[in-house]
Structures are given as C-alpha cells and as structure tokens.
Amino acid sequence: MLTALFGGTFDPIHYGHLRPALALAEEVGLTKINLLPNRIPPHKPQPEANTEQRLAMLKLAIADYSLFSIDTRELEPKLINQPSFTVDTLKSWRQQNGTQQSLAFIMGQDSLLSLPTWKEWQKLLDYCHLLICKRPGYAQTSSDSKLQKWIHEHQTKDSQALHQCPNGYIYFANTPLEAISATEIRHNIDNQQSCEKLLSPKVWQYIHENRLYKAKKC
Template identity: 40%
Template sequence: MASTPGARRVGVLGGTFDPVHIGHLRGALEVAEMFGLDEVRLVPNFRPPHRETPHSSAQDRLAMVRLAVQDLPPLTVDARELERDRPSYTVETLESLRSEMGADVQLFLIVGWDAFCGLPGWHRWDELLDHCHMLVMQRPDADSEAPEALRDLLAARSVSDPQAMSGSAGQISFAWQAPLGVSATRIRQFLASGRSVRFLVPDTVLAYINAHGLYRASN
C-alpha cells in the first residue's frame, strides 16, 4: 500500500524512562531529523513484561518525561500505557495509536538492536508490522546476527534505505547511531551514592529528582 503524499510520519519510542536522560532525548531527536518525522512520541511503560519493576512511580516517571520534552519539539509524551495500570504490550499500544490516527499515518516503532533481537519473546510480536514500520537503531559495535526466528521476516520485510520505506506499515530498516555513554542504571547508581548527575539529565528533571528525593539510597 503506497503512502499518501504528505502523510504524517510519527515515531514511537517506548521505555521505562527511569529516569529519562540525555541519551533518550538526543537519540529521539536524531531519529526525527534523520527520517523527517513530524513527531516522536515517548511512551513510558507502566510495567514492562521483560524488565524489572521501575524504581520510581508511574506518576514520577511521567512528570519527568513531560518536563524533559516541554521545549523540545517534535518530541511529545504519550501516557496511554500508564493509564492501563497493567503490563505494557507494545502491540496493544500500536493498535490503539493506529485506531486513533487512521490508516494513512506512517507509524515508526523505534527500537535498539538488542530489543529487536529479543522480539520473538514479545507478546504477539508477529503482529507488530501490521500496525507500523520498524526503525532499528544499531550501535557501531552491534555486529551480532539476528536470531533465526527473525531471518525470514528480515528477508521479506527489510528495506536498505530507511527513506524508501513506503506505505503506513509493514517494513523494517536499520540505521547507525552512536549512543551517548549514559544509562538510567548508571544515573540511579550515581544518585544512590550521592554523586552528581548534572548534564546527564535535563536540569528540569534533575530539579524534580532532587525535590522528590528520587533514587536515593533509602529508596
């Protein structure tokens, strides 16, 4: 299905954002610029099925993401997974977005290489491309092969040039991205030990963390 000329292009980037940091924000901005996306929605997970329970509450994580993107168009926040109050399944989020946006909008699910290789363990993973395209961000050191369960899918659905992805859903493409050397785990460790995380998170997020005493050793 060919896409409608001038169709809206929306990226979807999920995560616990525990806390949101400059790696998330810089990566999302780069994707928006590289692929001409009109919007990139950061979607905080309520309770991701494949990861540990977040250290801070859904309310705190949502507040921090909203503070982080308030002056960063085209980044926005989508709180629908937090409103479900149960484990977050990406396919359900995509179904909901597609229902709201209609058939012509190009949806792009943004995932890292590690997450992509883990797709066969996701809930209804074989239905994801019914609702979106997939942009896989590879690190320079991501030289491992995709698991066998994904090889037929890649053979049938991959597009070498991300700019050539057509239609509203159904294709996979890869792009190289050099990530910043920062992680939420490291930030939480720094905070728990009393070290500064200035410049690893936006100042507004740091102010929120300090005001609410998040990630301290007693938490």
C-alpha cells in the same frame, strides 16, 4: 507525514533517550515523536519512580523540543496491574490513526534482538514500521534464524519508503551510540555520584527536589 512512538520506562528519561531520537528524526524526516511511558514493562524490572514522577520528568525533559509529545495510553486506569504489551499498544495506536497514516515504532538494537520473547512479535509490522537505533555492545545480527529471516524480508535502506507506506518496514538508523542507561543513573545517585552530564538539568533538579533514587544522600 511519518509519526513515531517511542516507548520506555523512562526511569528517569536521559540523554541516551533524547539524543538518538533527535538524530533519528533528522535522518528519516520524522515530524513527531510520541514518548510512551510504560506502566508495567513485561521484560524489565518495575520502575522505581511512580507514574506521576516519571510523567513529570518527561514533561521537563521535552519542554524545549517541539518534536516530542507524551502518549499516556499505557497509563490508563483500566490497565492498572496489567503488563504493557507492545503489540496491543500498536494495535490501539493504529486504530486511532486510521489505515493510511505512516506510523513507526522506535526501538533499540537490544530490544530488536529480544523480539522472539515478545507477545505476537511478528504482528508488530502489521501496525507500523520499526526504526532501530544502535546500542553499544549489541550485535548487528541475530543468532535466531527465524528472527534474522524476518528482519531480512522486511528491511529497507530507503527512508522515503517509510513515508510512502503506512507500515511493514524495518529501518536501521545511523544514530549516535549513547552509552547511558537509567540503571547507571540510579546507581550513580545511590552512590552520591554526579549525573549532570547524563540528563537534562531540569530533570536532575527534579530528582534532587523529590529525593528520587535515594538522592537524599547527595
């Protein structure tokens, strides 16, 4: 059965994360999606909410969805002050699941286009498939010829291939375009604007109760 890992800072988790993931699960037949909160993302600003707060929001957001669980391997104390490199995480995940389990890593089109800046990016497919979700405003192809050649060599349009092989394919999903970002949410809160339609009510309430993202102004 195909299982996926979905990484992010989730600062905070919002519908731009959940809705495409739910649509992706239905499209390719995912049985489980493990949400993977990053400790120190190498290519993004550091999270504003602390680790405990981000975990609490994740738990609230997925409480009503049996599809989701949380993988905290990047939050282990031994990794404190170390960047979260995806290739290392995927290697650990593969070792945990054995060589025959079909595994996939979910990423957005924006992340795919930035892969040449990632550590050992060409080794990602040694450990899993890549499931690519659409992102508003990002090109469908890369101007980097090396990356584009790599994508072409590994791309499949057959979702069943993801189940039949443990790793090695890139699949572009027909997921909905969600023009929602955590940056936008934090900005709205800081400017006393409502975010109720951008994230779950439970998460929205938690943000207010804990005065996150300068929510004390609201």
